[in-house]
Amino acid sequence: MAEDLSGQLLEQCSRRIMSLINRLTMAADIFTFVSNLPGVDSRRVVLWGMSFGATISACSAAVDRRPQAVVMVCPLFSYVQPHKADKAFKLLMKDRVSQLRKNEPLSIAPFTPEGDNPIGMGGAGGAGGIEAYNLMKAASELGHPTFRDRLTLQTYHKLAMFRPMEYMDMIRAPVMMIIPELDDISPIYEQREALSKVRSPKREYLAKGKGHLNIATGQGSAEMVAATLDFLEEALDGTLDH
Template identity: 30%
Template sequence: MHREEDVEFLVGGVTLRGRLFLPADAATPPPVVILQGGLGGPAESNWPMAPAFTAAGLACLSYDHRSTGYSDGEPRQEFDPWQQCRDLRDVITHLTLRDDLDADRLGLWGVSIGGANSMFTAAMDRRVSAVVSIIPPVSGWSARQLQPEATLAELEALIPVDRQNRLRGEPAATIRLHGAPEPGRPVMFSDQEGLEFVENAIHGLPSFRNEITISTLDRIFEMEVTAYAERITQPLLMVLASQDTVAPVEEAREMFSRMPEPKELIEYPGQHYEILSKHFPEIIERTAGWLAATLDA
């Protein structure tokens, strides 16, 4: 059993909205874990997993990043990992002001780009006590390899045009986030396993929109979390897919090799979305248990 409340955080003039879940029978303020999903995944896609964390004695929070989901911010559907990490640090500050949470025992948990965000934030913020990073894309340069050469050239040609148009006051241009490739209609993710996973887990949610701004591509391509490996000194659990090409597993392994102890690496066989389709409930239970033990819940 748990109790939950809708929460708002004023961050840099923008209101972020989410939901906080707390163990129902906690005698003292519990540790708290902030959950982040993958690119385009709204906060409410994380809410069903909350019972696994509260049953382990942890409070957990999932909120929508600025310009997405139920949070404010313009342009809509702009995903900027660096800005998301700055906002995350402000959200941590908000949590430290609550008497019903023990923010001195705070963990970060993230999937895909959320896992990358969690590691970067831990590298920069000593208030983070533990990190779980699941199938993280650690290099923005590699994100370019998701597209065939011709499609990548088409997308990159749109970026400076969009910059000019936005300077003129025109709306931000967008592309589809998931879908089948079509001539003249670029899409970010088109692999079949990924499409099946997001259609089952995300596409039906009220706060989901199947698009990202063109400028999101710029923001993702510039993110290089691997450069911060040596700065992540908190206990870390990394969960990888052994054949991942969406978030290249070789790069994540290399980053892990440079991170200080204590750290633990778990690999599941398969591709990026494949391990989520086949093993996600187990991964959630396993990582929630690890965080509970590490944060002494």
């Protein structure tokens, strides 16, 4: 049985404040719940996630040794572009001071129509940011029940403090990383750097012709699923080589 933590992030985004650190502690509780469901073999539960969910799955497995494997699809490892840091951090602290004066937290759209945001997260300032803006705009217009295209500014504060790359060498479960060939939201070199730090058995799958936002659909998705199932079978059977 696979557990995906991506939906939990979407749910918390809808409440406008997202703390990735909180998701790590919640992930262990979710795993416990799933493992105790009727008909679930707790020795064969794995973590699977996309983008933020992939990063959370990996960081959770770095501390929680119970998951038998981790599948990361286009994980996202960095959130602040250096040239934006000083201005963004000044704005974040200004908002913190404002809240201490009993003012409401400042909320903004995750991306502007130009595909940008204060910290440069998620391909901001480039094609990836524009893709993300269009996706969120469509989700908002279609009326997804748990989606709001607003985040508090303090979400970016939490992202700036999160260092998922540092967890990678702590993972002991087998890891599969699925990297979109055309990812313009999470740099490919960062995904590969993260995978290189993993000391457990691991496997890279390069999804040809795929970007960050269309990785799971369309042409090539069946092959990706088949490769994932092959990996999981070997991981759960203990036959996966380093």
